[in-house]
Amino acid sequence: MLAQQALDKMLLRPPAIGITPKPGGKGVVGLPVYMWTERGPETYGPNTASASAGGVTVSATAKVSRIVWNMGDGATVTCTTPGTPYRAEYGKKPSPDCGHRYSAPSSTTPTGKYHVTATSTWTIDWQATTGQSGQLTETRQSAVDITVVEVQVLN
Known part of the structure; x- marks a missing residue:
C-alpha cells in the first residue's frame, strides 16, 4: 500500500515523442x-518518491524499461533506450538504437498518414525500511501522425 502511495506521488508521463519525419513534414519510403x-x-x-505510515517508509524509483513503437504499417519496434534524436549530419544512416524504415507510402492508409503510437513501460522498484521490497509496472502511451511519400526517379 505504501509503495502505491509513493508511486501516486510521481508524475509518470507518456513518451514525449521525437520522430523523423516530424509531424507536419514528409518522410520518404526507404529512408x-x-x-x-x-x-x-x-x-x-529515474523518478523517485517515498511514503510513510506507522514508522515504516517506502522509497520507490521508477524508470522506463522499454518503449514499444507501433509504426502504423503493421510493424512494432521495441527500444530499451530513450532513442537518439536525429541530426542532419547523420544523413541516411539508420538510428543506432531505435529506428524503422517504411516500405510503402502512407497514402496507402485510409487517412493518408501513419498513426504511430509509443507505449512506455515504467518499472517501479520499491524498498521498505522493514527490508521488504518489490516491483510495480505502469504503462503510458502517446501518439503522432506522420506522412511518408514515395519518390519517383525519372531517367
Whole structure:
C-alpha cells in the first residue's frame, strides 16, 4: 500500500515523442526513421518518491524499461533506450538504437498518414525500511501522425 502511495506521488508521463519525419513534414519510403523520447524524470526516469505510515517508509524509483513503437504499417519496434534524436549530419544512416524504415507510402492508409503510437513501460522498484521490497509496472502511451511519400526517379 505504501509503495502505491509513493508511486501516486510521481508524475509518470507518456513518451514525449521525437520522430523523423516530424509531424507536419514528409518522410520518404526507404529512408531511416529515428524515434526517441525526451529524457527527463517524468518522461524516462529515474523518478523517485517515498511514503510513510506507522514508522515504516517506502522509497520507490521508477524508470522506463522499454518503449514499444507501433509504426502504423503493421510493424512494432521495441527500444530499451530513450532513442537518439536525429541530426542532419547523420544523413541516411539508420538510428543506432531505435529506428524503422517504411516500405510503402502512407497514402496507402485510409487517412493518408501513419498513426504511430509509443507505449512506455515504467518499472517501479520499491524498498521498505522493514527490508521488504518489490516491483510495480505502469504503462503510458502517446501518439503522432506522420506522412511518408514515395519518390519517383525519372531517367
